[in-house]
Every structure is written in structure tokens, then in C-alpha cells.
Amino acid sequence: MWTLFHKFGSPKWFYGLAGRLMPWLLALGLGLLLAGLVWGLAFAPKDYLQGNSYRIIFIHVPSAFLAQSVYLMMAVAAVVTLVWRMKLADLFVRAVAPVGAVLTFLALFTGAVWGKPTWGTWWIWDARLTSMLILLFLYFGAIVLGSAIADEKGSARAVAVLILVGVVNIPIIKYSVEWWNTLHQPATFKLTEKPSMPPEMWVPLLLSVLGLYLWFGWLACYRMQTEILQRERRTRWVRELVRAEGH
């Protein structure tokens, strides 16, 4: 158990594992994403109420899902950083925080553009939209705080605490559509119920969600590898690797 734990914590081991996973993640992710988006854009039936504007759902929902999942993953990594001081956990947070911020921005942006023809307004300060905006600021906070503190360990701990404080926002985002009256429609997928959409709509949506998750997996591996190269530059294996890549 402990040897496994140490192995997981070893940057060198992770670097190799990521390299082996990445081609699969990228190919499968892009494939599913492309299939889901083309299906959703061109082949899924029109929504009887919202017309064609609902096709934005095929990018809005994956972005919003993943934006929250990435934050939860960062929260788990923050606990690991604080309790076990594992280097990889902090590297993960640094690698994915900007990706999470972009995804949150995408969810907000596509939501606003979808809101215009559907609700008649780009923006409204209601619970779902505001809590999502707070998520964006939490991502910004984690990025800025991480780069503002020079000391590696102190910086890792400060970012971890910020992320854990902000995690209270995630259930607020999730339940905002049930707790408050909001313009936002209720959740599309629930674990306990069948989706309220016909399969011609939710299957492509599921494909694009899965595709985006896998694509994120690829990008996270790639960016973590870069962080490892940077952080472990004094180790012998990184030096040899850099030397080998130079020729």
C-alpha cells in the first residue's frame, strides 16, 4: 500500500505513465467530441420550444460539467497537498487551474449567447449564473496566488487552502436551480432519473461530455509533464531526458 502510494507520488513514474496514456486520451477524446458535436449540430432534431438555439447545449453542458469537475479534482489534490505534502498534487493544481478557468469562461460565454435568443437577455444576476461567475474568480484566485508566492511549499499550501474554502461554491452551483427561482433550466442529466430528452438529443450530448473529459485528461497529462520537467530539472533523469530531446 505504502509502496504504491510512494510510486504514485513519484514524478518520474507519473511522467512515463502520462506519456503512455496521452495518445489514447487524445485520439478517443477528439473522436468522441467530434462525433458528439457533428451529431448535435447537424443531425439531432430541433427543440420544439427553443428551436435551433438549443444546439449550444452540446458545448455548454460539457464545459460547465468539466469546469466543476476540474475544481473538485483540484480540491482533492488540495487535501493531498495539505495532508501528505505530495508534490504531484500541487503540480496537478498548477497544471489544470488555467484549463478550468477557460472552461468556466466557456460555460458562461455560451450560456450568455444561448440566453439572448431564449430568455431575451445576455446576463442576469441569478443564482446559477452568479455562482458560476464566482467559480471563475476562484480559478483566477488560485492562479494568481500560486504565482505570487515564490516559496514552493508555502505557495502550494496557500493555494490548497484557497481551493478548499472555495469548494463550498460547488454544491451551490449544483443546487442553485432547485433552491432558488432562476431563469436557468433544471439539470439535463441526473443520476437517479432518466433524462427528459429523447435519445437523439442526449446521446450526442453524452458523447461530447465524455469526449471533452478525455481531451482534458490528455491536456492535464501534457501540462503536468511540463510542470515536472520544470520542477525536477535538477534530477538526473530530467537532465538525461532534456539532453536526449535536444538531438
Added chain:
Amino acid sequence: MAFDSFSAFLTMEGHGPYVWVCYGVFVLLLTALALWSRSRRLGVLREQRRLLKLEESSPDEQVPAAASFSRIHPS
């Protein structure tokens, strides 16, 4: 196909601009993320290669032996 013609697919009964802008920004930002990550990787590698070369080309900065020993003869 949910549309009768290609132009119907583009206009989407007036919702075309909204839908296409969203898809465009989505693809653009994901591509930008990937390219930015790649340029950062290349930058890190370039910098480290430079440092390695510096180290190799300046032997005077090599760490001297930690200690030297000479035999002493008591009495």
C-alpha cells in the same frame, strides 16, 4: 440531417449566429489552450537545454573535490 439545405444549416432559422459563435469560440479556445501548453513545453525544454550547455562549456565551475588527503606520519 435535421436541415433541408446547407443554407438552412448555416442560418438555423435565425439562430445561426448564436450557435456558430459559440462553436467557434469553443474550438478556438480549446485550440489556443493546446497551443499555449505546447509553446510552454518547448520554452521549458529550450531553457533547460541552454542551462545544460552552459554547465558543460564552463568546466571551471565544476565542483572541486570535497576533500584532499595527505598521509601524515606521527612521531
